[in-house]
Amino acid sequence: MSKLNKDILFLIFEELQDNSKYLFSCLMVNRIWCETVIPILWRNPWRYYAINYCKKNSLYSIITSYLSNDIKEFLSKKGIKISGQSLAFDYLSFCRSINIKIIDDIISIGSSSEYNRFLLQEEIYSFLIKKCPEIKYLNMRGTYEIVYSPEAKARLESLCELTCDTLIDPRYFYRLAHICQQIQGIVIINNNLNANHGTIKLIEFQKNLKYFEWVDDFTEFTEDYDYFDWEKLEDPYTEIFDILKNHANTLIHFEISLYFDYNYSTNYDYTFLQYALLELQNLKILEINSPRFLDIDDFNEKLEMVTYRDLEIIEIDVIDIYQVTCIIKNSLYLKELRINDFHWNDNIIDGSLNFINTICDNCFLIEYLSIPVFPLLENHFIEFERLLKKCQNLRSLNFKDACYEKGEALEFGDYLSNVLIREASTNLINIGIPYFDIEFSLETLEKFFEKWKGRPAVSLYFDNTYFYRKDNSYMKLFDKYKIEGVIKDINA
Incomplete structure (x- = not known):
């Protein structure tokens, strides 16, 4: 080697x-x-999250070593710690990334004085923008003046990825929009109660936008939901999501996390997200954390007509089962379907059956699947067993709570253990079980583990552990089959 x-x-x-x-x-x-x-x-030395950058004296020494002797002398007289070491490599010649927050953390090593840190920032960002041959990645959550450096146009016009927040003065976004028009990935942290129209121009000017992520972060204003003044929150969304429709041909990653209170989620009108999604038919990755999509006849009719042929990953916190079934009906390349909570508008029998049938007919490459606990009916048995036979790549199967009359949890556990042994591919190694909807007797579990022998070890995840701690018999059983290599992990 x-x-x-x-x-x-x-x-x-x-x-x-x-x-x-x-x-x-x-x-x-x-x-x-x-x-x-x-x-x-050193292409992107600020990306390694395991590093505590504000305590990395070595990085501080490397960065300050690039300062000219005159500047070093000037800063030293101000009481700022400056490195005098020589460098084994010209590290910054490899650098294609600037992360303002992390570099500011490193700069703080030099002095506790806010004024001294300001002096360091001025000098370090000045030579950084000159020294780095071209900037591919920019995280500008902090010091924004860097975009007005004389060298900014030459260094930033090839920018590929940008992370920013909405507290930035719109003028900096306008400047960036004119310099950088080939950005492929934009991450926007929305932490401003006022709409920032600079973000709209930035998105509008891009010619090859592939990745878009929007994260609402109002933690500064939300210590208590009851005291958060929602009327002060301007609408930053409608124009943004209308502009995103113009990038439907290139956009393949769409990740949205909107702020809302679950207790009052019915008060939200986030239809801008629903209707934007109708246009984004070339997506490969769709991740949404938002209030549940409204059940609007016009939207549902249009969703039925939309085709998402390229989707590979879907992760949605809560969605109506009818709507997610429409989304996946032509997703032949789908590998991950992660739904935290299925909502029911149709009756559970037809909705769950159509969902399972759609997976069987279209998503046979699926590796990770969230599925609602379905009624114990013959048609559902047939379709679920067909799903296990067709989806041979399935590695993780996660059942989610259902909304129907309880009382069949043990019967469902017995059925599930038998059908998994009989039909599941040997690739299946993770199974998630919701509390109350599916339960297993001690005898059923022991029979299941005995028949699972010879297959890869399975990991079992139970949403609630109370049932499995009622006595030590379950824990002893789990420990036994862990030792025998049948169980890999269990959270009971």
Whole structure:
């Protein structure tokens, strides 16, 4: 391994670029490994969340080493700690990323004085924008003046990914919109009660937007829901989501987290999200945390006509089962369907049966599936067993609470254990069980584990552990089959 040439090593290390622990260990092998890893680590050195940047004196030393001698002397006289070490590599020549918040954390090592930190920021951001050959990734949650640096246009016009918040003065967004028009990924943290129209221009000017993420973050204003003044929140959404429709041809990742109170979710009108979704038919990844989509006849009729052929991942907190069935009806490449809560407008019998049937007919590549606990009826048995036979890639099966009369939980547990043994692929290794809707007698579980022997170990997740702690018999059973390698994990 240590004799591999640089090209091969580079390809291997590229695959490890998200794992700082492995890359840092590679630095210590020999000089060739070190020379190969350094450009990968320093392409975006602020991305490694396991690092406590505000305590990384080594990074502070590297950054301040680039300051000119005159500037070092000036700052030292102000009481700011400055490194005098020489560098083994020209680290910043590899850098393609600026993360304002993290760099500010590193700068804080130099002095506790706010004024001194301001002086450091001025100097460091000035040479950073000059030294980095081109900026591909920019997180500008903090100091925004960087976009008005004389070198900003040359360095930022090739920007690929931007993270920002809505507290930024709209003028900086206007400036960015004119400099950067090839941004492929935009993450917007909405932490402003006032609508920021600069974000609209930024999105409007992009020519190849593929990734869009919007996160409402009003924690500063929401210590108590009862005292949050919703009337002060301007509507930043309608114009934003109308503009996003113009990027329907290129947008493939759509991730939305909207702020709302579950206790008052029926008071929200977030139809702008519903109708925007109708236009975004080239999506591969759809993640939504919002109030449940309203049951509007016009929207439902249009949703029936929409085709999402490229969807691979769907993650939605709560959605009507009829609506999600419409979304997946032509999603032949769907691999993950994660629904936290299914809502029912149709009766549970038809809604759950149509859902299972749609999975069977269209989503046979599915690997992770959320499914409601369905009624114990023959038609449902037939379709669910057909699902297990057709979906041979299924790795995780997670049942969700259902809305029908209780009383069949043990019967459902007995049915489920038998059908999984008989029909499930050996790829299935994770099973999630909701409390009350599905229960297992001790005898049923022991029979299930005995017949599971010879397959990959299974992980079982129960939403509530009370039932399984009623006596030690269940825990003893779980411990026994853990030792025998039948169970990998269990949260009971």
